[in-house]
Amino acid sequence: MKIELICTGSELLSGKVNTNAAYIGSRLSEIGLELSSITDVGDKKYDLLQEFKRAFERSNVVITTGGLGPTFDDITVETAAECLNLEIYSDKKVLKSIEEYFLKRGINSAPKNNERQSNIIKGAKVLKNCLGTAPGQMLHFKFKNGEKKCRKTLFLLPGPPREMKRIFEENIEPFLKSYSIGIKKTAVLHVFGISESAVEEMIKPIMKEAMFANSKFVEFGILASGSVIDVKFSVSGTDELIVDETINNLKLRLNNVLKDNIFGADKDTLASVVGRLLFENKKTVSFAESCTGGMLAAAITDIPGSSLYFKNSVVAYSNESKIKLLNVRERTLINFGAVSGETAKEMAEGILKLSGSDYAFSVTGIAGPDGGTKEKPIGLVYIGFTDKKETKSFRFNFNGTRDDVRERAVNTVLDLLRRNLESV
Amino acid sequence: MKIELICTGSELLSGKVNTNAAYIGSRLSEIGLELSSITDVGDKKYDLLQEFKRAFERSNVVITTGGLGPTFDDITVETAAECLNLEIYSDKKVLKSIEEYFLKRGINSAPKNNERQSNIIKGAKVLKNCLGTAPGQMLHFKFKNGEKKCRKTLFLLPGPPREMKRIFEENIEPFLKSYSIGIKKTAVLHVFGISESAVEEMIKPIMKEAMFANSKFVEFGILASGSVIDVKFSVSGTDELIVDETINNLKLRLNNVLKDNIFGADKDTLASVVGRLLFENKKTVSFAESCTGGMLAAAITDIPGSSLYFKNSVVAYSNESKIKLLNVRERTLINFGAVSGETAKEMAEGILKLSGSDYAFSVTGIAGPDGGTKEKPIGLVYIGFTDKKETKSFRFNFNGTRDDVRERAVNTVLDLLRRNLESV
Known part of the structure; x- marks a missing residue:
């Protein structure tokens, strides 16, 4: 069975990374299927029409992403219908659900544009989109290849990744799974x-x-x-x-x-693993962040239910707030600097006292692009740790951009916590 | 002028993100040119041959990435040559440079496989690859389109991004720039x-x-x-x-x-704009975060130099820490709940007092996927604001997943702050 993917959107031709294609390719490969090709094409009717024609001729299943939005440059539905010589109608149920979508947001009548999103190809099954206004569509049809007519299937998916993923997982994957041999x-x-x-x-x-x-x-x-x-x-x-x-x-x-x-x-992340370990061990954690500026707390609270083990976090960017909020001694800051093992330790002790958690970590470093010196270069990061019994600090030299340094620091704290909990 | 891109490599069809395509699309758009399409195709000769045929028929310039490696599944050179009915020869200079590449790395004779990488299409210009063993190739040729013959250009580029980029910048960009009319x-x-x-x-x-x-x-x-x-x-x-x-x-x-x-x-973000406005107005801000769990602080500290206007932030997830760290009254939490305008206001006032900043914002809400009730559904978010003179709260109903609700809440705070600063 030949499955091909067509991704529409001029932005894909001028620098936007096509993550939808990678996602679909990866999911299919997990169920033993493979895309035969991926084509990115702009929002131009002629170009898209040519792609549809070729795809219907050579593939059994054609999946598209994008072009289902409310604006004039969203032309996937009408172009697919035109290529197959099928009519389009405005589906009342879909129209109602679009109106409800806006009502929920306190908008009494859906913008005129969004009505377009109720346009369905005659014969297609509507694939409900619970995260947005554009539904997906599934159409089984026969296509003339030379003399004989072949059965084909077309899936239209919206472009926004989370909407696309949901419809893909709920509708396309189960459908294609039954075709996967072996x-x-x-x-x-x-x-x-x-x-x-x-x-x-x-x-x-x-x-x-x-x-x-x-x-x-x-x-x-x-x-x-x-x-x-x-x-x-x-x-x-x-x-x-x-x-x-x-x-x-x-x-x-x-x-x-x-x-x-x-x-x-598989689906584990450092934050989810650390969360599970904290929960299982009935332990709590808190953070004092300087250079990671809240990213550590954001990472741990990315996991639903994290309130069970995450106490709180203080983002103390300035010396003043390190002293005032975290009780770091002024002398420590003067003698060793804000980016030092000593400061890191006092930050960790400060947040532990404040929050009453079992573990506390702190991060202080130079993320760049400015602020580096010969003694304290960009990428230098101190991580402080305390658990009531002992207080330690770790020194790291991370490479890369500001984003890299911050990402590495966050993951390093989470990994230190993981190793600590696994050794309990 | 029609320029199209063909990217070869089975990994692109099973989950690998095609960053080469995004890079080339973005560079071309910067010099006023646009890709007409991008096609990802596996390492299968028949498939690639079909793509070449179509590309030569419809486009003036065809660029390929990948398939120039030393292994059996690297078939770009031979397939392009076959499609154009041209011969391949082993280029002595290229062969020598491959041997030198290995010598430099202490390997006396290049692996037999790598000899394949000296294969050049007859008539093509070799595009030196100083970062790897596979050179690029540039070929001008005439292609029969129906009755008339058209002049076309083919560029073959290696797949590894840094090798591809170097050759693209040194050879393809200057060539195409001269074609960019206007x-x-x-x-x-x-x-x-x-x-x-x-x-x-x-x-x-x-x-x-x-x-x-x-x-x-x-x-x-x-x-x-x-x-x-x-x-x-x-x-x-x-x-x-x-x-x-x-x-x-x-x-x-x-x-x-x-x-x-x-x-x-252009390159502005909500955080960079807010940062600029705070800096220009010599104002500082601090945050008290519950459901956004540090994302707000992470967003504002994403901008280098944010220590000039960002004081600090407290991530207070539990009621206990709202009371202890932010001085929210227990009675407020009992009477109105943690997710309420009253709590939001007290959180904002608490962090303002603690940090001594000019502005303070707070966020408390239900991000989901659990924790929603009829009265307080998932997506309900209160944002508190205070600036010493007045304290306000705003109520929002955001839609979508946990990630969406948190992203919307963060951007809404930044936008409220921006509008406030712009009206100063």
């Missing part, structure tokens, strides 16, 4: 604390052996996203038991080599 | 506080008139990214003065219509 399973291990090339060096023997023994049925990928390294591997076959066994065996072997540098698998 | 300039206005379709409704007359008067020399796009709406427009022409005048005139007219809903242009 089994393909994918697992991801998340690693923190060692470099991408160190990871590769460590797991090379395992990769080689697995790929030699199973030829094309095992695939590996190593991908750095920020400071987290993902080891992704997939196994395909016809016997689910063997596929599962191979996956588990690989996991075991990778675990033996990468050890506690692995912090989680 | 000038194309782009401007973006950022809007907050009204919906995407409301923006379109408001600017429609301007768009229509500009596009009618200048036909294809003016282009518009409206794009929502999160809760911020971008109005992007570009003007092309041969006379820079006229292009500039048209851009400025459009800016003026859009400003007249969208008024203070426009918060910035």
Whole structure:
């Protein structure tokens, strides 16, 4: 079965990264299917019409993203209909749900433009969009290829990623899953604390052996996203038991080599793992942040239910607020500077006292792009830790831009906390 | 002139984000050119051959990335040559430079595989790759389109981004620049506080008139990214003065219509605009965050130099810490609840007192996915404000996921602060 993807939007041709395509490609590959091609095309009717024609001729399933918005340059529905010689009608149910969407927001009548979003291709099934106004559409049709007519399926998806993802997961994935011959399973291990090339060096023997023994049925990928390294591997076959066994065996072997540098698998994040560990151990944490400026608290509160283990956080950017809010001694700041192990320790002790949590971490550093000196260069970060029993500080030199330094500092705190909790 | 991009590599079809395409699209748009399409295709000869055929038929310039590596699945050179009926030869100079590349790294003879990378299409110019072993290639050729033969240009680029970028900048950009007839300039206005379709409704007359008067020399796009709406427009022409005048005139007219809903242009963000306004007015701000959990502080400290106007922030997730750190009265929490205008006001007053800043904002709300009730549904957010003279609270009902509610709350605070500062 040939599945192809067409992504519309002029922004994709002038610099916007197409994350929708990566998402769909990745999800399909997890159920053992593959896109045969991805085409990005602008919001021009002629161009899109040509793409549709070719796609309907050569593929069994055509998926589109984008072009379902309310504005004039959203032309996917009308162009697909034109290519298939089908009519468009305004669906009353959809129109009502658009009106309700605006009512909920206190707008009494939906903007005239949004009415366009109720336009459905005749014969298509409406795929409900609970996160926005543009529904998706699924259309089964026959397309003339030379002499014979072939059965095809077209999916229209909205462009905003979260809307697209929801409809994809609820409608397209279940539909396509039934077409996927054989089994393909994918697992991801998340690693923190060692470099991408160190990871590769460590797991090379395992990769080689697995790929030699199973030829094309095992695939590996190593991908750095920020400071987290993902080891992704997939196994395909016809016997689910063997596929599962191979996956588990690989996991075991990778675990033996990468050890506690692995912090989680699949959908885990550092924040979710730390949250689970805190919850299980009935412990609470609080933060005192300088250079990370709230990112650490934002990361931990990204997880629903974090109020159970996250007490609070103080973002103390200035010396004055380090003294006033966190009780850092003025003498410490004068003698050692705001970016020092001593200050980091006092910040951690200050927030622990204030919040009454079991653990407290602090971050103070020079994120750049300015403010670096020879003694204290950009990227220098001190992390303070206290748990009532002991107070420590750690010194790091992170590389990269302001964003990189801040991201690394946040993940390093979360990873220190994880390792601490795992050793309890 | 039609320029299209073909990116090869099976990984692009199964989840890898195509950053090469975004890079090339963005560079071209900066010199007034535009890709007409981007196609991602796997490492399959038949598929790639079809793409080449279509590209040579319809485009003047075809750029490829990937498929120049040393392994069996790198087939770009041979497939392009086959499509054009041209021979391939092993270039001695290239071969020597590959050997030198390995010598430099202490390897005496280049791996046999890498010899393949000296294969050049007959008639093509070699584009030196100083960062890797695979050179780029540039080929001018004539292609038969029906009766007439057309002059075309093909560029082959390696897949690794830094190698691709270097060759693109050194060879392709200068070449294409000479073809960029006239000038194309782009401007973006950022809007907050009204919906995407409301923006379109408001600017429609301007768009229509500009596009009618200048036909294809003016282009518009409206794009929502999160809760911020971008109005992007570009003007092309041969006379820079006229292009500039048209851009400025459009800016003026859009400003007249969208008024203070426009918060910035081009590279501005809400945080950078707010930062500039605070700095210019010599004012400082502090935050008390509950449901945004540090995101507000993280947003404002994303801007280098924010220590000049950002005092500090307290992330008070629990009732206990609202009382202890922010001096919210227990009675207020009991009578009105943590998510209420009253609590929001006291949180703002608490942080203002603590930090001594000129302005203070607070956020308390229900971000979801749990915790909503009939009276206080998910998405209900109160924002508190105080500036020593007066204390106010604002009530909002945001839609969407936990991430959406938090993003909207952060941007709403920044926008309230911006409007306040602009009216000073």
